[in-house]
Amino acid sequence: MSPGDEHDSFGGVGGSGQTRTRLPEGNSGDVYGGARRPVRSSRSLITVVGVVVVLVAAIAFANRGGGDPADAAGPSADTPAKTAPTAATGIRPVTGKNGQIPTGYAQDEQGAQSAATNYAVALGSAEMFSAEGRNEIVSAVYAPGAAAARQADLDKADSAKDLLTSLGLQADGTAPQGMTFISRVIPVGSKVESHTADRATVSVWYLSLFGLAGENSKNPVSESWYTDTFELRWVGGDWKVTKSTQKDGPVPVGRDQRASSAQDMADAVGQFGGFTYAR
Template sequence: MSLGDEHDGFGGVGGSGQTRTRLPEGGSGDVHGGGARRPPTRSSRSLITVVGVVVLLIAAIAFANRGDGDPTDGPAASQGKSPADAGAPTSATGVRPVTGRTGEIPTGFAHDEQGAQSAASNYAVALGSVDMFQAGPRQAIVETTHDPAVVSGLLKRLDESYSPGFLANIGLDANGTAPTGMTFVSRTVPVGAKVREFTADSATVDVWCTGLVGLAGEGSTKPVTSNWFTITQKLRWVENDWKIVTSEQTEGPTPVNGDNRASVADEIAEAVEGYGGFTYAR
């Protein structure tokens, strides 16, 4: 599912040569998504589908900030791994992770396939965050993650889509703020990434993700649920970094649900407030 030339089922808007992004639709009813606890309806998966892209990445993503800063943590260190370790899809591989940052978003990725995967993964996290639901932070995220050629048109469509009606439908006020006593949760967590196409100045990267979205708090009628989806980002090398040109999303791959006990709202709120995110890199 993607932002194409017409509105899609979730309010997507777009045009040729512009970023294709899943956008929210104000009148879609209960749009909170679910995954680990399989949601009963399609509409309950809408929001997590929205935030997975921009409301709207070869193997699994390894946590980037590994090691103690010793230069041997990088490619040279990987040469000392056993053949089995070196071939494991979840092994940390390649160049040292990115150290640049624009605001809270990692930037300054390597000009190679690994850098494209890292960029796509970290951009997916930013574009699936709570900040996308507020106008100022949303603009900063889009400007940081996207090719400048598509930013203006994308921001206009996003601002129209994040209407007061849509925000009210998911339990937020017109400024994207949760009610007193509630914690709004929106997180995208990359599980793995692979490069589909690569040239010197462009790349297409798939990012397999899981995500959380909903309102945590006593009496919430929109509890935090999870979902699984794959984001496909087309990237361009511009201004010495990888930037998104278009983005689209499909459902799954989705694993079989486990039998974990669902946590109460306070436990979810405490976890979201207490556990920070990661920087992702190959």
């Protein structure tokens, strides 16, 4: 056997007299390129492309805006009756506004919860302390038969001189010069107590910020927790309030945080806009 043949039997290179040692695949010391890469099949490539196309289509659908208002509301038959998700659903909550009040809700449990939550925000706003703002809100939120009676009750209570004075407000319900009146409701959650095709009872749990922000304020902005329960009726193609009650809490334990200055509070309420809430 020639020397060249001997080297070939142990992996030599022809008859050059040089022996090449094969290292295990994947060893970083392989000077000939390491482990051989597997060939990617065309089927894998098609699968990856298909997944990307589906994701792009899903994102485009989720971010779709505008469109025909007809697809915005309406019964959501595929929504489980007893679920209480906090994540947004695929149904647009409202189709329009009555002044600044969102209106046009779906005739189902989800729509009733969205209506009650937004109505709680409107009824807890600073605009309720002026005659003009109160008239607009009550007309938009309450059913026609209940609006007149509720308007009279609110006018009697909220416009009372002694009440406004005790709050530090002026006779027209506005804040004195140099101060900012803050009355804002921040809903935490809602719950359907009962529901039929044209009637619903919904409870809304929320945090309320209320007071006057300014130097020497005798009624500084503080927080309170309440639950309002609304009796709603389907009137003229929308949910409207016929009756409401309020109770304290549930109230969480306060954390040890330093209170902000009156100026910071006034700036915040002016800079941070509210939301349209939806179940």
